Amino acid sequence: MRKKTDIKIRCNDIEQQLKEWGKVPTNSEDTNLLHKVNNLYRELGDKPEVQRLMTLYPINQLYTKWGASVDPEEHPEMETLGFINRSVELPYSRAKRYIKQCVEKYGELPGLNTWPMYFVFQDDLNRRNYYYGFSKDQLDFIGSLIDGGYLTDEKLIVKYFSCRLNDKSVIEKIDAILDKYKLITLGYLARHLHEGLVLDISYLHSFFDEMTQSNGNIPRGICKEVRSRYMLIEPSYGQYAQEIIICRGYEDLAKVDFKEAARLLPYRVLPNYSLDFTDADDINYARAFLFHMEREGGWGGMPDDTRGIIHIDTDHTFLDDLKNGFCMFSYINTRMNHDAPEKSLDWCMFLMRMDSALLKRNHNSKLYKSLKYWINERADDASKAKFQLLNSYLSEHWDFMI
Numbered sequence: 001m002r003k004k005t006d007i008k009i010r011c012n013d014i015e016q017q018l019k020e021w022g023k024v025p026t027n028s029e030d031t032n033l034l035h036k037v038n039n040l041y042r043e044l045g046d047k048p049e050v051q052r053l054m055t056l057y058p059i060n061q062l063y064t065k066w067g068a069s070v071d072p073e074e075h076p077e078m079e080t081l082g083f084i085n086r087s088v089e090l091p092y093s094r095a096k097r098y099i100k101q102c103v104e105k106y107g108e109l110p111g112l113n114t115w116p117m118y119f120v121f122q123d124d125l126n127r128r129n130y131y132y133g134f135s136k137d138q139l140d141f142i143g144s145l146i147d148g149g150y151l152t153d154e155k156l157i158v159k160y161f162s163c164r165l166n167d168k169s170v171i172e173k174i175d176a177i178l179d180k181y182k183l184i185t186l187g188y189l190a191r192h193l194h195e196g197l198v199l200d201i202s203y204l205h206s207f208f209d210e211m212t213q214s215n216g217n218i219p220r221g222i223c224k225e226v227r228s229r230y231m232l233i234e235p236s237y238g239q240y241a242q243e244i245i246i247c248r249g250y251e252d253l254a255k256v257d258f259k260e261a262a263r264l265l266p267y268r269v270l271p272n273y274s275l276d277f278t279d280a281d282d283i284n285y286a287r288a289f290l291f292h293m294e295r296e297g298g299w300g301g302m303p304d305d306t307r308g309i310i311h312i313d314t315d316h317t318f319l320d321d322l323k324n325g326f327c328m329f330s331y332i333n334t335r336m337n338h339d340a341p342e343k344s345l346d347w348c349m350f351l352m353r354m355d356s357a358l359l360k361r362n363h364n365s366k367l368y369k370s371l372k373y374w375i376n377e378r379a380d381d382a383s384k385a386k387f388q389l390l391n392s393y394l395s396e397h398w399d400f401m402i
Helices: 004-021 031-044 048-056 091-106 115-121 136-147 154-162 168-181 186-192 201-212 258-264 279-290 318-323 341-353 366-377 381-398
Strands: 080-082 087-089 183-185 231-233 245-247 291-296 309-317
Touching: 004 031, 004 048, 031 048, 048 091, 087 091, 091 115, 091 136, 115 136, 136 154, 154 201, 168 183, 168 186, 168 245, 168 279, 183 186, 183 279, 186 201, 186 245, 186 279, 201 231, 258 279, 258 291, 258 309, 279 291, 291 318, 309 318, 341 366, 341 381, 366 381
Parallel strands: none
Antiparallel strands: 080 087, 183 245, 231 245, 291 309
8 A cells, every 4th residue: 555655755746747847748748757647647546636636737538628518508607519419518618617626626726738727818719809818707717816816827917917908997007108208119018007017019919909990890899988099100110019109199199399309309310129128218219200200221111221221300290291191100091990980080180181192192092982981871960061071172172072
């Protein structure tokens, strides 16, 4: 008969190796460890120490992607998927229940790379906010694991907070930063939206990109108060998501004290963006986009040394660029924002007031076609009056009407 201390030593030795993998490795990954695990589970599976290990690090025979058949009427707490002859619990629902059982019984989570953890922490591909990570149910569940002190893995914690950008407290932080600087890089935001963490730039970019899209898809999972709140400036020669710039829009930037901004800008040639930028570097990099820029040499749309030299002309601003037919903002000048069509109309009225050449460039564009459809089908009287004024201007100045 094996001594209890021998079993504990054996379990502890195997568990330390399993922690490095975060799961039971496959035969191709670590044959020796897999054999040790199988032998332990088979020989001593009735021992409490081994049962704990079997629960936290299940082999495929113990935990598969799809569970056994269930009767949805007998188990209303389960999210099920019906096939012709049976119903099974969805992988996410099953994994969530399994993790709860681990916490209740052992006060621990399964291995980080086990199937239950995979299905709970994978990006949500089937729910309303699949464009940028976790569903609301995932966020609530994962948040409870963090608050309870069960989840301590930094990568997963970063991912969790990177998917909570829709929270009111986060939006307030973004607004406070824009109140101070008017426009800022995503790299700066990633470092300052949650104390002690650098958020995942891919989720940050996806959130703002989806929020500002004008492709006809109402942003999924993003609350109405936030949608269309910000605008993106994406350098054509950029190579990092960190250098994409966020602002509240052209009207907010038009209120900037450009003389003061030029005084604060320490250079007149735009540097290549670096992932090693300090806060001051990010602030100045974003500030440079208030002004007109001229490229000297290089190839258009290429990063680094092939982009040429970008001169900053502080005597002229982005407003001069708009008047002359150049738009630095993403999306707004190419497609109507279907989530906030009145903002697209306001954009055209803004261009009209400054006699912008962009209005002529938009002739036969998707923006104009979508605006016309919206005006004819759904717009209120005030919007129709603005549209009529815009059409009169276009007819008089550019010899065409929408």
